[in-house]
Amino acid sequence: MIEYENLRKVNQRFFAEFKSSFDEFVNSGWYILGKDVTAFESEFANYCNVKNCVGVANGLDALILAVDAFNFPANSEIIVPSNTYIATILAIVKAGHKPILVEPDMATYNIDPSKIEARITAKTKAIMVVHLYGKACDMGAISQIAQQHNLEIIEDCAQAHGAQFKGKKVGEFGIGCFSFYPTKNLGALGDAGAVTCQDNDYAKTIKSLRNYGSAVKYHNDYVGYNSRLDEIQAAFLLVKLKYLDEITAHKRSLAKIYLKNLDDKFIKPQVHPDYFDVYHIFNVRVQQRDALKQYLLDNEVKTEIHYPVAPQNQIAMKNIITETDFPISDEIHQTTLSLPISYFHTEDDILKVCEIMNGWTK
Numbered sequence: 001m002i003e004y005e006n007l008r009k010v011n012q013r014f015f016a017e018f019k020s021s022f023d024e025f026v027n028s029g030w031y032i033l034g035k036d037v038t039a040f041e042s043e044f045a046n047y048c049n050v051k052n053c054v055g056v057a058n059g060l061d062a063l064i065l066a067v068d069a070f071n072f073p074a075n076s077e078i079i080v081p082s083n084t085y086i087a088t089i090l091a092i093v094k095a096g097h098k099p100i101l102v103e104p105d106m107a108t109y110n111i112d113p114s115k116i117e118a119r120i121t122a123k124t125k126a127i128m129v130v131h132l133y134g135k136a137c138d139m140g141a142i143s144q145i146a147q148q149h150n151l152e153i154i155e156d157c158a159q160a161h162g163a164q165f166k167g168k169k170v171g172e173f174g175i176g177c178f179s180f181y182p183t184k185n186l187g188a189l190g191d192a193g194a195v196t197c198q199d200n201d202y203a204k205t206i207k208s209l210r211n212y213g214s215a216v217k218y219h220n221d222y223v224g225y226n227s228r229l230d231e232i233q234a235a236f237l238l239v240k241l242k243y244l245d246e247i248t249a250h251k252r253s254l255a256k257i258y259l260k261n262l263d264d265k266f267i268k269p270q271v272h273p274d275y276f277d278v279y280h281i282f283n284v285r286v287q288q289r290d291a292l293k294q295y296l297l298d299n300e301v302k303t304e305i306h307y308p309v310a311p312q313n314q315i316a317m318k319n320i321i322t323e324t325d326f327p328i329s330d331e332i333h334q335t336t337l338s339l340p341i342s343y344f345h346t347e348d349d350i351l352k353v354c355e356i357m358n359g360w361t362k
């Protein structure tokens with residue numbers, strides 16, 4: 001069986017380093033916001049080429065705090081792609097604002113910059129982009145629109161650690177919101193997240209928000225949260241961060257095998273020199289997606305669907321997203337299939353998947 005993911009196998013080679021980090025952590029006697037959180041924040045900011053990183057509890061909180069820190073008037077409008085994981089949209093709602101969905105570009109699966117301006121109103125305050133599957137958005141066009149309309153840019157980088165557009169890393173274009181959920185390219189051994197930014201005052205606000213809205217103990221400046229990056233997760237992340245470029249290189253080499261060997265009856269991800277893709281997910285699209293998924297399972301290859309239900313069709317969104325006409329997003333949701341591309345997979349695993357896929361005759 002070729003599994004889709006196996007986190008024990010992914011983390012196996014780091015076990016010895018995790019164990020020594022754990023021993024040090026236990027012996028330190030300091031379990032919340034200690035030296036490892038500070039060290040990880042500094043190293044991850046450095047990795048992302050930004051001045052500040054603030055560790056938070058998870059990716060959803062990173063997005064919520066990022067929106068909250070701007071202190072927009074209640075019920076402001078925030079532009080977001082219709083083709084995203086639900087967390088992006090939940091964050092806007094939880095922060096007290098209205099998500100305005102914009103269709104993706106079928107070539108990249110990311111928000112279509114040419115469709116953004118039509119959705120901007122006097123109430124629009126920000127564009128929340130999502131670098132889906134590990135491909136950066138077209139940040140040239142998006143940054144220009146944001147500047148022209150005086151909008152903030154918030155980047156959901158949960159699937160795109162280290163991905164680049166024209167040599168700049170995701171998180172360098174606006175406020176970067178990261179998840180280190182165990183399956184992400186940089187994955188902790190539990191929940192973890194971070195917000196990155198250039199502005200020192202904005203970083204201070206996020207730091208305060210994650211800790212009850214308090215910068216000085218027992219003095220509360222904001223209606224804050226308890227959303228601190230756990231010290232032990234920071235310790236594990238410090239280990240993994242050293243290998244992130246290697247993890248990315250491995251996933252890119254597996255993607256290359258798919259791109260070279262898979263038949264053209266499968267619509268493969270676009271490759272373009274402006275984009276450095278990190279392949280959190282490697283998807284193909286086919287009309288008979290469910291039949292292909294079953295065929296692969298019958299041949300001992302496990303796959304996933306990201307995502308089976310579009311945000312506008314979620315029960316939770318029925319009074320929040322009132323528009324229903326998102327044909328491009330619907331088409332992607334109905335035709336996309338995610339193939340194995342984990343750190344533990346070998347080139348032979350992927351060649352085998354290609355061989356089985358190419359043998360599919362519907």
Ligand SMILES: *Cc1c(COP(=O)(O)O)cnc(C)c1O
Nearest residue numbers: 058059060085087158159179181
């Ligand atoms: C994983 C993910 C999140 C949420 O991160 P958590 O750490 O699970 O809260 C948000 N957005 C996208 C696009 C994701 O893939």
